[in-house]
Amino acid sequence: MSKLSTIGVIGLGKMGRGMANSIQRAGLSVIGLDAYAPAREACAADGLRVTDSLAELAGLADAIVLSLPNSDIVRALLEGPEGLIALARPGTILIDTTTADPKTMQALIPALREAGVRFVDAPVSGGPAGAAKGTLTMFIGAAAEDLEAATPVLAALGEKRFHIGEAGAGYIAKLVNNLLVASHLLTASEAFRIAEAAGVRTEQLLESINAGSGRSGVTLYNYPSRILNQGFDSGFTMQLMRKDVRLAQSLMRESGLDLPVSRTVGAIWQGSDKELADQEDFNRIVTIDTNQRQAH
Structure with a gap:
């Protein structure tokens, strides 16, 4: 994907809301999703576009940032006929900032590749304040070409970004x-x-x-x-x-x-x-x- 325009953010809690605002502040369009209506409403009040439809977000987003509590929730979001792997357009870049179980997530990487979804794991440090300011530290696992493609989003989120190795190394x-x-x-x-x-x-x-x-x-x-x-x-x-x-x-x-x-x-x-x-x-x-x- 040569140019990123619309970025989806899934998980609009303390971290995700700050990330979404930092991405929009960097000049990218954002569409956010959260299962919790008050979280969507808070982001809408910030001037962000929000949806409660995963299909809508997947259909619009060139890259999707996940900010979720654990890998079980990420896996549930990705798998199945109505999951993100099935819904995302080929070429979409998936950036997972969740502090997740490496074994669980590495097992999903083949299905992501088969669907044509590019994957970057980028767990973060810096808390809600760092997310809101775009000054997070990021531990990144990705193929070099996927990291390069994701850089506009990662740069909006993190001041210190460390490419540890291939996908999964960031976790x-x-x-x-x-x-x-x-x-x-x-x-x-x-x-x-x-x-x-x-x-x-x-x-x-x-x-x-x-x-x-x-x-x-x-x-x-x-x-x-x-x-x-x-x-x-x-x-x-x-x-x-x-x-x-x-x-x-x-x-x-x-x-x-x-x-x-x-x-x-x-x-x-x-x-x-x-x-x-x-x-x-x-x-x-x-x-x-x-x-x-x-x-x-």
């Missing part, structure tokens, strides 16, 4: 990224708890940590912007991070690995559902008590 990269974030939140919270117990407050410690080799994205950004100020307002939920950690654990096992640190991180996150509800901000993981005293 793997994003899971590794989120496993690191999940791990860093736990290790930082425990390190700061040690300091607090020894008489040094986190506020006293953080600037020096961020100037030293112990810093991470969690200490540089999450702690000052989301945690110490008690904001807990990232827009990314415990439910979503638990899902991503679970997928990373599955990837570990499927790769024939049993890594103790990653296994422990997974156990803590999955066990946190007893203390933190699904819709709580994921940064609240630092509030759970991981201290275990051995009985003597």
Whole structure:
């Protein structure tokens, strides 16, 4: 497809709405779809064209961006006689920004190719604010020619775009990224708890940590912007991070690995559902008590 004109966006929640607005701001026409009527109405109020018909969107769109909660929803959208694989025009570029199960999605790639649909997996980091500003970080898996064709849309969405490898590689990269974030939140919270117990407050410690080799994205950004100020307002939920950690654990096992640190991180996150509800901000993981005293 030589020129992209109309871009479909499926999934108009916190991320998808921002993406749709960023794409339109870049000079491309947008048509959005969401099963939830209030989400469509909010986007319509932004001046975006919306529809509740997948067939209408597929018939108009040169490229389609998916922003959905998980790979099961993506698969349900794609498969079947009324699914997107059947409805999309040959040459359509499908860009999936979902943090998805690589195994599930890679199994769908042959059917997409057979239908003539070009595929780019591009999970994102940066939250709703990054989506709204068009400053997301993107982990991209795609054939080189498909990546080139999708670049006008990707450039509208992401300031930092990394081509990891062939289709499916972006999903793997994003899971590794989120496993690191999940791990860093736990290790930082425990390190700061040690300091607090020894008489040094986190506020006293953080600037020096961020100037030293112990810093991470969690200490540089999450702690000052989301945690110490008690904001807990990232827009990314415990439910979503638990899902991503679970997928990373599955990837570990499927790769024939049993890594103790990653296994422990997974156990803590999955066990946190007893203390933190699904819709709580994921940064609240630092509030759970991981201290275990051995009985003597």
